[in-house]
Amino acid sequence: MSGMTSVNVHEAKTHLSRLLDRAHAGEEIIIAKHGKPYARLVPLPGRQPKRQAGTLRGFVEITETFFEPLPSEWRGEE
Template sequence: MTTIGAYEAKTHLSELLERASAGEEFIIAKHGRALARLGPAGGQRPPALGVIDAIIDARRGIELGGDLRALIEEGRA
């Protein structure tokens, strides 16, 4: 979810509404304090495949490396 300033939201409202209708969500903030959320009406969410693609893109190039069990145990310490 993207955070945008109130002035920017006011200036680009038409564009933000188009993006929200496509499933994007925004937090509108003023002086760094979250005031409102702008998103699709009726609880619509982006299609599941789009979400899966976004997750795959976000983790592209990230490798755990090493022994997975050792990494798990290290996190428990």
């Protein structure tokens, strides 16, 4: 769940636990005060964002030939 979300202080206080989980999963949360960015909630350095299943759905196509052996020129045999 990568990306950036902006919430106001009241919403941040009300949903802090949920926002922490989202930041832990890799999302950047901007907390705004009086409509202006005030603080940023991000995961700790070195933490890999949790992978989201289905992120590339519709972008990758596995055809029937996917599991066939590679041609010899691809394997460096010619």
